Amino acid sequence: MDTGDTAWVLAASALVLLMTPGLAFFYGGLVGRTNALATIMHSFVTIALISVVWVLWGYTLAFGPDKGHFIGGLEWFGLRDVGMEPGDYSATLPHNIFMAFQMMFAIITPALITGAMVGRIKFKTFLVFIVLWSTIVYAPLAHWVWGLGGWLGDLSSLGMSGLEGKALDFAGGTVVHISSGVSALAAATVLGRRKSIATEPEIPHNIPFVVLGAGLLWFGWFGFNAGSALGANGAAANAFVTTNTAAAMAALSWMTMSWWRGGAPSVVGAASGAVAGLVAITPAAGFVTPAAAIIIGFVAGVLCYFATQFRAKLKVDDALDVWAVHGVGGTWGALATGLFAVASIGGIDGLFAGNPGQVVNQLIAIGVTWIWAFGWTFVLLKVLDKVMGLRVAEGDEAVGLDASQHGEPAYTL
Amino acid sequence: MDTGDTAWVLAASALVLLMTPGLAFFYGGLVGRTNALATIMHSFVTIALISVVWVLWGYTLAFGPDKGHFIGGLEWFGLRDVGMEPGDYSATLPHNIFMAFQMMFAIITPALITGAMVGRIKFKTFLVFIVLWSTIVYAPLAHWVWGLGGWLGDLSSLGMSGLEGKALDFAGGTVVHISSGVSALAAATVLGRRKSIATEPEIPHNIPFVVLGAGLLWFGWFGFNAGSALGANGAAANAFVTTNTAAAMAALSWMTMSWWRGGAPSVVGAASGAVAGLVAITPAAGFVTPAAAIIIGFVAGVLCYFATQFRAKLKVDDALDVWAVHGVGGTWGALATGLFAVASIGGIDGLFAGNPGQVVNQLIAIGVTWIWAFGWTFVLLKVLDKVMGLRVAEGDEAVGLDASQHGEPAYTL
Amino acid sequence: MDTGDTAWVLAASALVLLMTPGLAFFYGGLVGRTNALATIMHSFVTIALISVVWVLWGYTLAFGPDKGHFIGGLEWFGLRDVGMEPGDYSATLPHNIFMAFQMMFAIITPALITGAMVGRIKFKTFLVFIVLWSTIVYAPLAHWVWGLGGWLGDLSSLGMSGLEGKALDFAGGTVVHISSGVSALAAATVLGRRKSIATEPEIPHNIPFVVLGAGLLWFGWFGFNAGSALGANGAAANAFVTTNTAAAMAALSWMTMSWWRGGAPSVVGAASGAVAGLVAITPAAGFVTPAAAIIIGFVAGVLCYFATQFRAKLKVDDALDVWAVHGVGGTWGALATGLFAVASIGGIDGLFAGNPGQVVNQLIAIGVTWIWAFGWTFVLLKVLDKVMGLRVAEGDEAVGLDASQHGEPAYTL
């Protein structure tokens, strides 16, 4: 055990926890006034809900003793055997802080999806969905990529000729971002569009909150990515630098796109760009150089900008563009990891360093994640719609979820 | 000295400092618009005031060389002899960072009380009260429990037969939460009710600020509890996990109560529940398992919910329910520590692990803290009322403290 | 390499990053509603812009291999040779985290200047200015004081008789605060006053945001100052304590001044005072005792209060008093370092410990920074005014920069 490594992962875990309140403000500021509080609540209650789920069965399903490369066993239910001594995942950290660090990832991932559900989902159904999604979609995905024995972490375990090595995902490009982004697309599809969206554009009710959220996310993301080095060392520092660089570059490129094509440098655009850059660098942070991070960030800003425009044409009411930012940004990042990885940073080369096979591995992970997340989310929500109903009554939607679901107006100014 | 331990306690101290601005927003959002800024200021100015008090005489009274198990001497006045080398309180940390970490606790404790004084206290009297309270109420309490030689930290020092061992308080269930919660009850009693409270229910003016505050408190509380391990190790990690778990569970249980009995899942309820859970786990964090934290949190949410309802019936205008959340939650936590402690975590067993004596010790600490805090606060405020006057003029109360005490409206939107 | 030191500097770097969003809210809350978002954006976009500049050429100019004691060479362009191993600046840290820590300083410094440009600067010109200022003004200054071989870091390198030792600047009193504060004065002079300022006093539109910003700044400043020890040790802890103490004392003294002379204890005054105290202790944090920090903070609050009043008489529209707080506060801090330094804390004595020469060194650094920053900023802005135009059209100023520059209203409440 190493106190320095432990100190950093303790701090990093706290940082990642803060990301979800940050997300609450990023999302909450983007919606109209009558749904502001409900949107914030979606993130806040997810912290509470998943914290409990993770301690009870989430962690053991994702990281517990491997069953057939597919899922963890229930041996660590309720954190049995997850103690203060180092576990299998890190020799220099107490096992329970590794568990806690991973918990924060499990929390923010479903919270991200909530951006697609704004203004119309029933709160009760929402709670059930989040618990099911975390159990059925997230836990297996996390196991495949990061669990000991997971098949995406060791492709040769599939025993298919030609497949070897692993899909690289430093801090959650597939597990966190593609999975939530693609699930958001499915959710928006099943839920259908808000009634009001046809007649009035949604104007963000509080853009300072959007910037506050983006600032807290950026801050917390250092824990997310640099914490994923699981130690206080040069690798963590490299992840820190690539993270910051990609976020900055994507903020600039998205802002520039909105300026060039929309006529003014959008503040919401800059904040969204920063998030897009953070998303894209997430799988790559520990594998690429800062110079590559500039390119990854630049492309993320431009690509997610266009994805947002494309989504608007799709008429799918993914209100806060979770798919365009996390789905597309995460996909680009997972791919870019296969392109720009260099062994001198993270031990594995990518295409540009002469290892085209890595791109194949990345594409497998990307494809599998898209299918898994979209499919399950679609099915889960269709079933829940039958069983409990997904959408609030039309009148409730018209007055907004703050009043109709929570009986509380966000402000009395 | 250990750089890893020092790194964590440095970070933890910063985290705990942030809790008080977090509290400012938690409280500030809950009040009406015309008292928003004054409420925020109560917390903010407490940071400034107690920081100076602590450096001058607070630390030495609480942690200085013991005088009769009751109080620290003035030997360390102005931080004399509190230097960059390890002191008596930790071999692996510079003495001055231990001092700074403790300072943050001394700051937030009186800030918590301000929730009972909303909308009617004179600012000048408030400042004097805070300084006196910190000196007379807090410093001795901290000494008894955490100071070397303090009697609650070694009950056998009383020389009474049957008393032995110590009262457990990992991070401040008695010293911080019971003391502030009970003082709030005394303060609300002496101050009397706001005039307006009879005719109009107080509606929170900015619930997003309440969630922001709860988010920052939750984040900072990792420093509070996990930092109290005074090192980067498995004990800190355990405190981290129990803290998060109890907060989550209590947020869920309070929200559920408000849903079940009030008809809608209250966002303010979820945020209040999270705080209640954090309060309850504070004394227990380093002594219990995560599984116990689920129970502690669950009970905290339900209990503090009912305490809030009960307080409303009492007609005591503890406006932001400091007593119901911190007084009752802290009492439950201190008791639960005696119930759920297990030696494998923190070295001492509680009732359920076969050590009923620990419950006795906890009850002594609880009882003493209630009496000490209530009594002194009552007396101090009665005296100050005579000497300087406690309440603002009726007209000043009607226009709100922002305008009448500070000459500044919170918003010009 | 030391994991504890690295853990602390990783955390400190994240803390300093958060200061700039904190500044965005501190500044954004102080302005009127129609410029709120643009003001926030000035800070936010500076994070993005300077992050990229620093990685490309900023770091190597400031910290790269010395050229004539004046500037770093381009050898480390794009972070070439800035890797995961310890570099020349610290044996216990990866070189790239030292670079990242310094990056955060390079970000916040130009962001501070934006307080003088509120409500009238063209966004496009602003972006160009920030890049030029960082390159031409900041990088050399940082090199002189902190770069290996910089002349202010070793005055004997000038070869002038009588000059020896170094100018002390623990965390940026000259490099960060004097440079930005004095540049703000130059910027306000060149830009001219806002049209509206003659007819209406500017009333802060959201004082809770001001407190939020001050809270985040205070929190982040622990990274700024205690992080500048580049390790987790007693020196860091001492800087932590002096930082907190000076901030607290200055908040109290400014608040008291506003009370005494203005009739009410201003909340904005307390927040401004805290910032003034943080500024003043910045160069001194690692060289003075907590007792000295009380005096430094006290004077900072009073002095910057009067500087603010003096500035108002100057009719220079430094809207948010960057000069009065950072220029004057930074100058006082740099001087105070020469007065109060004691060898037992930071290895070097100041005047009161019998080393009057240190005051001379401080005065040289102060004078040089004033001239360098004022001169270049003045010239740069005059040139940009000719080339691109500095101010927006009169009508655009009247409706506010949020609508005219960004096409986004801050709130739709």
Added chain:
Amino acid sequence: MNKVEAIIRPERLSMVVAALAEEGFHGLNTAQVTGRGEQRGIAHVGRAGQSYVVDMLPKIKLEIVVKDQDTTRVIDIIVAAARTGQVGDGKIFVLPVSSAIRVRTGETGEIAL
């Protein structure tokens, strides 16, 4: 000329405004008000589950100054677009206006509308 003041549900505002525009009535202004009528309020939930009735509800006041002969048509348009049939749909009041001036040109009378 008359000033037509309509107190309507916030969620109906965009429909009313669109309906008016379709019929050629572009000039108007709106303000956020808080109103009480027969609709007795929404039960709010406090954190302690206490539900208190807030009988002052957010409404929009839409004001449009129109020529005498347009008055009934405007009223009809608003009624049609704002009605849900539930208590709380709101009221319309008509007040006489003795003159109107366009600030930009100084024109007065109906031409200024």
Added chain:
Amino acid sequence: MNKVEAIIRPERLSMVVAALAEEGFHGLNTAQVTGRGEQRGIAHVGRAGQSYVVDMLPKIKLEIVVKDQDTTRVIDIIVAAARTGQVGDGKIFVLPVSSAIRVRTGETGEIAL
């Protein structure tokens, strides 16, 4: 019918509303306004201690449309509940209303109030 417009102190709103309800006047609406009158403003304190007078103060405008015969009673109720006797208590204006319509039912005239 008349529209009674009362500009009152914000802190008196709840008393005025309650007093009106007690006497059977339920329908009304209120808006936040900023006003200036003989009350010359509150001295605000800037951070540099400069105290500047903000002579535009927050007020509440309460509007209630009533039958002609109720007008004086309503005015009396408001005056009684809003008065503090200090400068700044506010004003009441009465404006003629030529018709009233209930959106929900389309009823017009006094029955719509």
Added chain:
Amino acid sequence: MNKVEAIIRPERLSMVVAALAEEGFHGLNTAQVTGRGEQRGIAHVGRAGQSYVVDMLPKIKLEIVVKDQDTTRVIDIIVAAARTGQVGDGKIFVLPVSSAIRVRTGETGEIAL
């Protein structure tokens, strides 16, 4: 007495208020409204660069009740101070007021203004 209602640009408010005060008109109140007229709105930019036109713009409604004989003078002052000559300068409406009451004293009629 008349109520003069002026819908003006927010950025002109302080000038209008100052101009009125200079001529001795101190009592007035203002409210934030959102308006639409010939000025067809500002193009807002969404984060995806989509520019949508928000045709409801923030305006200030200034209300001032004056004696009959002061009406035109007040209108002239407002027009002079509020005019920019661009579309969107706003409108002024005059409504008859049948009585005015000062809450503080109960005085009625022109003396209450």
